Amino acid sequence: MTRSLKARYGFQRTESKPKVNSELEGFDIKINSSGEIESSYTVDQLNEFLNRNVYDKKLKNEGEIE
Template identity: 85%
Template sequence: MLRSLKARYGFQRTAAKPKVNQELEGFDIKINSAGEIESSYSIDQLNEFLNRKVYDKKLKNDVNSENP
């Protein structure tokens, strides 16, 4: 019979926190029992952060056409 990885190799799950950007310290997101997303930041705060930090190559032509 096959044993689980934990039993076979002694692996343990750890509750280590992932590395995050300093601006997102304290950000927490959960899905409640009704399937609704609950977040410690508002959608507007998240969108503003993403607009500053994430490059969207689909908008490259739009930005160039706005600023001739």
């Protein structure tokens, strides 16, 4: 007697796109049938974006030596 989530809770799928940073407009990533990752951006482009926008707490004390 299990019902689907839609029937039980009234969930509906929406076709809206998620909110993304304006620099990542057009970014698309997929995994093909052989398990390879296909992306519209290169790894270097993604790393540049992450370096500019994400704080890495592991590098916080890199300059300090005890």
